[in-house]
Amino acid sequence: MVTGPRDLGVGGDELDQLIVRQRDYFAARGEAVEWKTRGHDRPADLTDRLRAAGFVPEKQETVLIGLAKEVATPPVLPGGVALRQVTADADMHRIAAMQSAVWGQDFSWLGDDLIGRVSAAPDAIAVMVAEADGEVVCAAWLVFYPGTEFAALWGGSTLPAWQGRGIYRSLVAARAELATARGAKFLQVDASDDSAPILRRLGFRAVTTTTPYVWSPSHR
Structure with a gap:
């Protein structure tokens, strides 16, 4: 991923070259x-x-900010569902398989990405799963930004059969608790149209939008 400050400080030909x-x-x-x-x-x-x-631009998302302490309420889960923080490689691959099932795309790369991030900086990321009968039905992770008061919420995809039952909201609350325990004051989310209404009801406020622009070898 490439990201930068609000103003890259270059324009014209210099920006093209960058x-x-x-x-x-x-x-x-x-x-x-x-x-x-x-x-x-x-x-x-x-x-x-x-x-x-x-x-190539992908779908625009809304950037929302919330107060971690206000969101850190006890999770309310449907019967038979449990939350668990995970670090094992096998769990990361299970998350990738769940994401692939939700979106109908190959998310196998996500397992390797999460494994690499947990290995490189275990204190900078907390990965959580919601499981039912041994199956990952939702997964999400919390990313810390040392030296700031912010932590970011990522993931949150839920298998269709389990959507609308409060699992995503419970994972938000659980991660907010972790963020608060680590001293993070604010939570930031790049929210889809599906998750933005849930987050707004939890007190998050929109501050801007974000649009991923993706290049891949297949775009040549």
Whole structure:
């Protein structure tokens, strides 16, 4: 993933060259890359230049901020569902399989990504699953940003048969408890249209939007 400050400090040809350098770095590795843009980014023509370099926009999301302490309420789960924090490689692959089932796409890369992040910086990420009869029905993770008062909520996909039963909301609450225990004051979420209403009801407020621009070898 590529991300940066609100103003990259370059424009015109310099910005084009910056974009191409990032794209070509991942192209040489045979990997896709996501450039995360936000609604307040500068320069204003950043997204036009990303498109010109072969990046394709995905669905816009809403960036929401909430107070961790206010969200850290006891989770309320449906019968037969339990939450668990996980670190084992096998659990990360189970999460990837669940994501693949939810979205109908190959998310096998996610297992390796989570394994790598937990291995490299175990104190910077907390991965949680909701399980029923030994099956992962939802998974989400909490990412800490040392030196700031923020932690970020990621994931939250739920198997269709288990949607609408409070599991996503329970994982938000459980992660908020972890964030509060670690001294994080604020929670940040890049929310889909499905999860944004739930988060707003929990007190989160919208501050901007974000749109991923993705380049992959298949876009050539």
